[in-house]
Structure formats: structure tokens, C-alpha cells
Amino acid sequence: MKHALRITHHEKWIIILITFFAFAIRIWNLGDMPPGWRDDELINSLVISQHVLDGEWTVYYADASGHEALYHVFNAFFLGVFGANWLGIRLLSVFLGVLAVPVTWLLGRKLFGSWVGLLSAAGLTLSFWSLMYSRIGLRHVLMPLLTLLAFYFFWRGLGIGAQGSGSSDQRAPVPTLRSPIPNFVVAAVFMGLGFYTYFASRGVPAILLAFTAYLAIVDWQLFKRRWHGILLMFVVTAVLAAPLFITLANQPESEARVAELAVPIVEARVGNFEPLLEHIVVTLSMFHASGDGEWLYNIPGRPVFGWFGALLFWLGILMATYYALLGVIRSAYKRNTPHALCTTHYSLASAFLIAWWLAGISPGFVSVPPASLGHTILAQSVVFMIAALPIWRLGIGDWGLGHQRNSQPPTQTPQSLITIGLSIILLLSIAIRDFPDYFVEWPSRGMVRFLYRAEIKDVAEFLNEHPEYADVGVSGLLAGPWDKMALQMGLEEDTAVSVRWYNPERAVLLNPPYSFTGYPKIEMPYEDVLNQVAGDNQAGYYSLQQVDMVHEQQDPICFVNGLCIIATNYDPSTHHLELGFEVARELELPEMPLISNPPPPGVYSGPRLYAFAQLWDENEQFVAGDDGFWVDPYTLQVGDLFLQQHWPQVAEGVVVKTAVFGLYDPLTGERVLTEDGRDFVRVEIGD
Numbered sequence: 001m002k003h004a005l006r007i008t009h010h011e012k013w014i015i016i017l018i019t020f021f022a023f024a025i026r027i028w029n030l031g032d033m034p035p036g037w038r039d040d041e042l043i044n045s046l047v048i049s050q051h052v053l054d055g056e057w058t059v060y061y062a063d064a065s066g067h068e069a070l071y072h073v074f075n076a077f078f079l080g081v082f083g084a085n086w087l088g089i090r091l092l093s094v095f096l097g098v099l100a101v102p103v104t105w106l107l108g109r110k111l112f113g114s115w116v117g118l119l120s121a122a123g124l125t126l127s128f129w130s131l132m133y134s135r136i137g138l139r140h141v142l143m144p145l146l147t148l149l150a151f152y153f154f155w156r157g158l159g160i161g162a163q164g165s166g167s168s169d170q171r172a173p174v175p176t177l178r179s180p181i182p183n184f185v186v187a188a189v190f191m192g193l194g195f196y197t198y199f200a201s202r203g204v205p206a207i208l209l210a211f212t213a214y215l216a217i218v219d220w221q222l223f224k225r226r227w228h229g230i231l232l233m234f235v236v237t238a239v240l241a242a243p244l245f246i247t248l249a250n251q252p253e254s255e256a257r258v259a260e261l262a263v264p265i266v267e268a269r270v271g272n273f274e275p276l277l278e279h280i281v282v283t284l285s286m287f288h289a290s291g292d293g294e295w296l297y298n299i300p301g302r303p304v305f306g307w308f309g310a311l312l313f314w315l316g317i318l319m320a321t322y323y324a325l326l327g328v329i330r331s332a333y334k335r336n337t338p339h340a341l342c343t344t345h346y347s348l349a350s351a352f353l354i355a356w357w358l359a360g361i362s363p364g365f366v367s368v369p370p371a372s373l374g375h376t377i378l379a380q381s382v383v384f385m386i387a388a389l390p391i392w393r394l395g396i397g398d399w400g401l402g403h404q405r406n407s408q409p410p411t412q413t414p415q416s417l418i419t420i421g422l423s424i425i426l427l428l429s430i431a432i433r434d435f436p437d438y439f440v441e442w443p444s445r446g447m448v449r450f451l452y453r454a455e456i457k458d459v460a461e462f463l464n465e466h467p468e469y470a471d472v473g474v475s476g477l478l479a480g481p482w483d484k485m486a487l488q489m490g491l492e493e494d495t496a497v498s499v500r501w502y503n504p505e506r507a508v509l510l511n512p513p514y515s516f517t518g519y520p521k522i523e524m525p526y527e528d529v530l531n532q533v534a535g536d537n538q539a540g541y542y543s544l545q546q547v548d549m550v551h552e553q554q555d556p557i558c559f560v561n562g563l564c565i566i567a568t569n570y571d572p573s574t575h576h577l578e579l580g581f582e583v584a585r586e587l588e589l590p591e592m593p594l595i596s597n598p599p600p601p602g603v604y605s606g607p608r609l610y611a612f613a614q615l616w617d618e619n620e621q622f623v624a625g626d627d628g629f630w631v632d633p634y635t636l637q638v639g640d641l642f643l644q645q646h647w648p649q650v651a652e653g654v655v656v657k658t659a660v661f662g663l664y665d666p667l668t669g670e671r672v673l674t675e676d677g678r679d680f681v682r683v684e685i686g687d
Contacts, residue, residue, distance in 0.1 A: 008114075011114050015102055015105050015117075015118060015121065018101060018102075018105070018118070018122050018125055019098060019102050019121075019125075021125060022097070022098045022124075023094070023098045025435075026094045026097055026134045027091075027094055029439075030086055030091070031085075031086035033135065033439065033443050035443040035457065036452035036455075036456060036457040037453050037489065038451060038452050038453070039482045041136060042482050042485050043063070043064050043596045044064075044067070045079055045084065045088065045089045045137055046084060046485060047063055047594050047595065048063050049072040049079055050076070050079070051072070052069075052073055053079060059244050059247050060196075060247045060248065061600075062600035063595075063599070063600050064597065067139065068139065068196045068198060069196055070139075070196035070197050071092075071141075071142045071197055072139070074092055075092050078091055085489060089137040090135060090136060093134055093135065093136060093137055093141045094135065097130055097131075097133060097134020097141050098134065099145050100381065101125050102121065103148040103149055104117070104120055104124050104148060104384070104385070105117040105118060105120070105121035106148075106152050107148055107151055107381070108120040108121065108385050108388070110161040111352065111353070112346075112349055112385070112392055115388070115395055115419075116162075116385055116388045116392045119384075119388040119423055119426070119427075120381065120384040120388045121384075122427050123388065124380070126427060126430045126434055126435070127384070127430055128433075128434040128438045129373055130380060131434070131438045132297050132298070132373065132438065133297075133374070138374075139197055139198055140374050141377075143197040143198040143200060143377060146190045146194040146201070147204055149187075149190040150190035150194065151187070151352075153183045153184070154208060154233070156180075156187075157183035157184040157226065157233070158215075158226055160222070160345055180226060180229045181228075181229050183229075184229035184230060184232055184233040185232065185233070185236060188232070188234070188236035188240065191204055191233070191237045191240075192236065192237045192240025193240070195244050200375060200378045203360070205234065205237060206359055207356050208234075211351060211355050212230055214351045215348060217328060218327040218347055218348060218351075219331070251601070262367055262368075263275060263368045264276040264278075264279050264366050264367070264368075265366050276366070280365045280370075283361050283364035283365055283370050285303070285371070286303055286364070286371035286376070287303055287304045287305055287310055287313050287383065288305060288310035289303055290303065291304060291371050291373070292373045292374075295445065295447040295448050296448075297374055298373055299441060299442050302437065304383065305430075306429050306430075306433045312387045312388075312390050312391065312426060313383065313386055316385075316387050317354075317357075317386060319350070319389050319393060320350035320351075320353050320386060321354060322350075323346045323347045323349075324347055324350045324351035327344055327346075327350075327351065328347075330344065353382055353389075356378075356382045357382050359379075360376055360377075360380075360382060360383075361376045361379050363378075364376045391426065394418060394422065395416060450520065454540060455540035455542055456476075456486045456487050456540075457486065457490050458539040458542065459539040459542050460489075460491050461539070462544075463491060464490075464492045464495065467495070467496070469514055470496050471497075471498050471512040471637070472497070472498075472499055472500070472512055472516065472544075473501070473512060473514070473516070474515065474516045475501075475515060475516065476501055476503065477503055477505075477520070478501065478502075481592075481594060484499075484501055484635065485594075487499060500635045500637070500640060501632040502515075502642065503630040504517055504522065504527075505522055505524065506525070506628065506630035506645050506647075507630035507645070508524075508525075508529065508547060508549075508642065509547065509640070510547055510549060510551065510641035510642060511640055511641040513547045514533065514544060514545070515545050515547070516539060516542040516543065519541040520541075521541075525645060526547075526643070529549040530546070530547055531545060531546055531548050532546075533545065551580060552567060553566045553567055554566060554567055554568070556582065557674055558674065559662075559673065559674050559675065560588070560673050562583060562584055562588055563583060563587065563633075563663065564584045565661075565681065566580045567580030567643070568661075570659055570683075570685040572656070577613045577615070577626075577645070577648065577659055578643055578646075579611060579613070579644055579645075579646065581631075581641070581644070583636045583639060583640040583641075584638070587633060589633055590665065590667075606666055607629060608665055608667060609633045609663060609666075610627045610628060610629050610665075611627065611629050611646070611662070611663055612625060612660075612661060612662055612680075613625060613659065613660075614659070614660040615648050615656045615658070615660075616656070616657060616659075617658075618657045623650055623651075623656055624651075626648045627646075628644075628646070656686075657684065657685070658683070659683045659685050660681070661680065661683075662678075662679060
């Protein structure tokens, strides 16, 4: 019967405290940080996870360029329990990020002993990288946990570990399973499930394949005893992953995102290796010099470590590489002393870390952007294990490379005050740098606030505090429904606020007269008719404005969908055509479900109502046109009034005589008739 060392009382309480602290800093102020809602979070939950709640079960969803299903199955449970709010969308990631901490400890302990396990778990707990993905509703965070579990049970299946071959602590052994097969099967289950989380998980079998080849070279006897279990592990993994790959083979267009990101590979195929080389250099630099360049998930260019952590990390890389090469050399010379056996374990563990790290960061080599913290998330835990290696090596205190007078292997329990001090310095260097960067610096940056709609969140808070503004407009660029959803999620459940959305580049609301405008900062043709409302009316960079404009109205021309044109105005100097609309009754509009961006293949996600505006010459020939609808019709209420401008581009010297306009559905091309049966309205304007 094999034995594994019992976890000491002190170690147990240390990892419990680390885990509870990890939970505390991941749940703290979760509703306000990130500072608002990003498209990806809303699409993940309100569209893809909603499929699960609607009973649309599959292993792969084609929405948003393709999503594996497992995270969304779990997320659907949280949505169903808590609803579409910060608990329903982000709490799952908190739990997954927290669970990765003790499993990192377990695996680090298995590979190099308790000190590496505890130090890497604590480093992960404090890191900006882990905080980012543990506090946002994205599927990435599930993959590291499943990978850690797969690796842990794989090493249990091998039947070796730092506790058994490199520790002098022989207290309280506890029995483990006689047969390694169950461990390999469990490892396969977690590895197979990993395929249903995120595309980077497809590199996990490559790590174990590379390591198995190394194992055969360095420890042939162990390989011979375990190859049946390892083979079974890969077979079970393949069986579990098969439904995903069969699905992808039947709908290859669903993985458009992978093709979109693989720019270096696309360029290399045509002989241009410069992007690939650049991505490799930038990704290798992400630990010390230049990190992820996206505001979404990083302060652009911010590396994973400060100088002290980076120094330890690269020393760890050198150390792990040395031990891995030493294993090959010892195997070649057949040196088999007790100390050599101890080093063989270190060699195996070191080679495993190097293979894991390289496979984990390789998506950064071949995808856009380089050094992406999301694409390289497979390497998250191993990076902190590697950074812990130099401190662990100091704790061993034995630097001999050959035979030892004492047949006992060197101790792995750091006793030195220097080792303890360096560990504290490492953790402090991470916490002092990463906490302010994540909780203060990153969310306060203007680009982060824009990308996460922090200003819209501020508008919601203002409206919650000022119920007197029950009917208002909010300006935006109408790039999709996500501004509207972000505001709706920020409003209190019992609010009576009714919000109209419009694009101020072309439109203005006359009724209701109050609007939040001024963000983002763009040219607004109606800016002169908006006056700031006196008092405390700022909501982030938005300003509460009241329209001050009297507009001449003509006899209304009403359409069968409930909209009426009440004004037309043509400017011959600019050829701009202004149309005034009134909502005469509840609008009849096509159903507009929430659709991801980008949409699934073959699914239309554009607008369902446009106004067309055309200019004709004296021969009633088309001169120029401009189509669009710069107010969200699905937010309009009976009695609303608004103006919008059409800007046909008329060639110089062309004489315009007639304006023609109307409404249509961009999906079908079908025009909306007027109540008297016309499919367009014609106005003589001259020139």
C-alpha cells in the first residue's frame, strides 16, 4: 500500500485562511467593480446562458463566434436563482476563482512540497490576473480549475509526489488507493470537461502527451508501470470530447472567433513570419516588461509581475529547465542513487511545469492581441508555482549535484528566515502592486469606464435617486441593445422610469424634454437647443439637459405602425433633410429578441425599422439617399416627439427638385405603408 503524508495542522489552517481571504477580496464590492457592464458579460449571460434556461441544450453555442456550453450550464443556475444582476452574472466566477486557490495548493504540494503549494496559492490569491477573471462573468475562469483538477489526479495516478520522494517529514502517513486507474479516470473526466469551457483547453492533452514522452525517457520503469492508466486517460478524454468535435465538424463556421484571432498563423502561411515573431517576443515579455494591451482586462502594457516577482519567475524558469535537463542527463548515464531518485522527481515535476507554461502561453504567440491574459489563462497557476521555485530551492539548502554522504533526501520544509522573508516580500510585492492597480487604478481609467459603461451605471443611480425624472432620453451610439440592458439592470426593480435611447449625432428628443447627453463626446447637430438643468444633475460624464426648441408642425402623415411624420425641412446648402416624428399610438414593431454580437451564422441582428430619404432631380431620377433610424423605436412611448437628420451626398452641380421618404424593415425590405396606402411620401422642395 502506498502512503501520502498527512497535511499538518498548521498547513491546513494556512490554506483555509488563504482561501477565505481569496473569497473575501473577490466578493467585495463585486457589483461596482468592474465598474459597469461589458458587452461580453451581458451576451454571455443574457443570451447564451439564457439558452440553457430556455431549454435549448447543446454542447456548443454558435453565438458570439462560438461558446462551449459547460460554463453556461452552471451560470444558468445562478441566473435562475438570483436574476440578471451582479450576483446572477458574476458570483459563479467568484466561486470558480476561489476554488482554483486550494487546488493550486494541492497540485503545487504534490509537485514540490507544501511551501510551493502554499506560496503559489497565496500569489494566485493576490494577483491582478486572478482577480480580473474571478470577478467578471466570462467562461475563461472555469478552465483553470478543471485543468488543475485533471493535473492533480494525473499525478496521483503516477503515484509519486514531493511528499513521498523528497521530504524528510515522515509523520502520520495515510493510505491512498492501491490502483492508479481510478485517478487516471478522474483526471480524464476533468480534462474532458475542460474541452467544454474555452478553446485554450485543447492544449491540455498536449501538455500531458509531452510530459508522458519525457517520463518514458527519464523514468522508464515508472512509465512501464503506468502506461496502461495513461493510455486509458487519453482514451476516456477523447470519448468525452468527441461530441464537441463532432458538433464543430458539422458547423465549422461557428468557430469564426478562432480564425479571427489567428492573424500570426494566417500571415505565416503566406510567408510573413514577422507578426508571429513579434507575438512570441511580446508574450514572453508579459511577465516582466509589457503585458496585455487591452483596457478590457488589464492596464495596457502592465506586466504580470513587478521587478521582484519577475526576477523570481525567470529564475524559476531557469531552475525548472535545469532540473528537466538534468533528468535527461541522469537517465542517459543511468545514475540511480537515492539522491538521484530524489532529483528524478524534481526533474519530472520541473519538466511538467515547463510544458504546462509553454502550452499555456502559446495562444498568445498565435492570436490577437499578443500577451492576452484571457488567451493565456491556462498558464495562470503554473506561473505562480514557477515564481515560488527559487524560494523553495533556498529552503532545501542542499546544492550538491552528486552523491550524498547521507542517504536521506534533503528536507523540503523551509526553515530559513531568509526563505520566509523572501516569501513575505514576494507576496507583499504582489499585493502592494496588484490591489491598487485592480481596485483603484484600472476601474478609474476613462477607457475602462467607457468599455464597461460606467457612465450608464451612473445614470441609473441618478434616476434611482431622482424619481421625479420618470420619462427621459439617454444619448448613445445605438451600437446594439447592450447600453439599454446595462441601464435597465442598474435601475431599481420598482422604478417607474421609462427611458428612450437615441443617437445624438443625428437625432434629438423633443418630448420627453429631458435627456442625459454629452457622453461620449461627439458632434451633435442639436447641441445648441439643449440647456443643462440647474442643480445636482451630473451622472458621470453625462449631463441632464432640457430641450429648448419650438418646431413648426405640419399636418401629420401617419403610417400604419403608429408613427407620424409631423415636419420636414430641407437645407439646400447642405442637402440635409430633417424629419420630425410623433408616436401617435402604441407602435407595431417586429419582435426583436436579444442576439449576440457577433450573431450566430445566418442570424440577422440588425435593426427592424429604418427611414429612407431620397433626393430626386427634375426628371424624377434618384440623385442621392441616406437611410437610418437614430432613435431606438422599441423604447418610444405614445406622445413622444423627435427630430432626425438624413444626409444624402449630392454631387456638385446636380439640381434637386423632390424629396421622397418613408419607412421600411431592413431585414425584409418591406416598406411600411401610410394610412392612406402609400409606400412613400413625396415633397417638392426645389433647389
